[in-house]
Amino acid sequence: DVKVTQSSRYLVKRTGEKVxxxxxxxxxxxxxxxxxxxxxxGLRLIYFSYxxxxxEKGDIPEGYSVSREKKERFSLILESAxxxxxxxxxxxxxxxxxxxxxxxxxxxxxxxx
Amino acid sequence: AQKITQTQxxxxxxxxxxxxxxxxxxxxxxSYGLFWYKQPSSGEMIFLIYQGSYDEQNATEGxxxxxxxxxxxxxxxxxxxxxxxxxxxxxxxxREGLTAGANxxxxxxxxxxxxxP
Numbered sequence: 001d002v003k004v005t006q007s008s009r010y011l012v013k014r015t016g017e018k019v020x021x022x023x024x025x026x027x028x029x030x031x032x033x034x035x036x037x038x039x040x041x042g043l044r045l046i047y048f049s050y051x052x053x054x055x056e057k058g059d060i061p062e063g064y065s066v067s068r069e070k071k072e073r074f075s076l077i078l079e080s081a082x083x084x085x086x087x088x089x090x091x092x093x094x095x096x097x098x099x100x101x102x103x104x105x106x107x108x109x110x111x112x113x
Numbered sequence: 114a115q116k117i118t119q120t121q122x123x124x125x126x127x128x129x130x131x132x133x134x135x136x137x138x139x140x141x142x143x144s145y146g147l148f149w150y151k152q153p154s155s156g157e158m159i160f161l162i163y164q165g166s167y168d169e170q171n172a173t174e175g176x177x178x179x180x181x182x183x184x185x186x187x188x189x190x191x192x193x194x195x196x197x198x199x200x201x202x203x204x205x206x207x208r209e210g211l212t213a214g215a216n217x218x219x220x221x222x223x224x225x226x227x228x229x230p
Contacts, residue, residue: 033217042117042204043220058217090158099146099165100208102218104158 023091
């Protein structure tokens with residue numbers, strides 16, 4: 001079974017803090033994604049990566065950055081957390097061919113106070 | 114314009130009955146894929162079913178089937194014989210194109226399904 005893990009299920013941070021959200025997948029997938037999920041808005045893509053050290057902006061990259069130094073790991077960084085970044089963050093991975101079905105981690109519910 | 118539209122914020126269904134969750138999509142690509150995911154209260158997104166734009170047959174996976182109407186650009190999910198464990202949020206999503214790397218998914222806003230005993 002594909003396994004996508006995220007470093008924390010729940011996280012509380014203060015405004016202005018630097019926040020790291022880690023995601024690891026064990027299926028040797030080429031592609032990895034970070035989404036945020038807010039009620040009534042569905043899932044919105046923040047960043048994705050289709051190879052090590054490669055990254056592409058999604059629909060809402062402002063206030064975020066990412067890092068992919070190893071194929072299995074994709075990190076989302078909030079340089080200076082703000083209250084409007086309180087959300088559920090979902091990581092996903094997918095193979096580089098086929099149906100491109102995405103496999104999701106359990107999510108991290110981040111609260112910025 | 115929204116690429117995926119789910120017009121039903123919430124739906125109720127009686128246990129053992131069938132239910133249809135609506136999804137319409139907007140794309141000018143000839144090659145695309147349509148997905149349905151389930152998100153229970155635990156939060157994890159679970160893949161349910163996939164339909165490719167060139168697939169002539171409607172996709173089926175157990176109690177799930179995808180009613181694909183290409184001309185109408187609709188991809189409704191049909192759940193037969195609903196069970197209490199089907200209560201969850203359901204998301205429709207689309208991937209455009211077939212180029213490696215161009216496989217972002219566009220998600221709808223979801224439909225919350227409640228199965229009534």
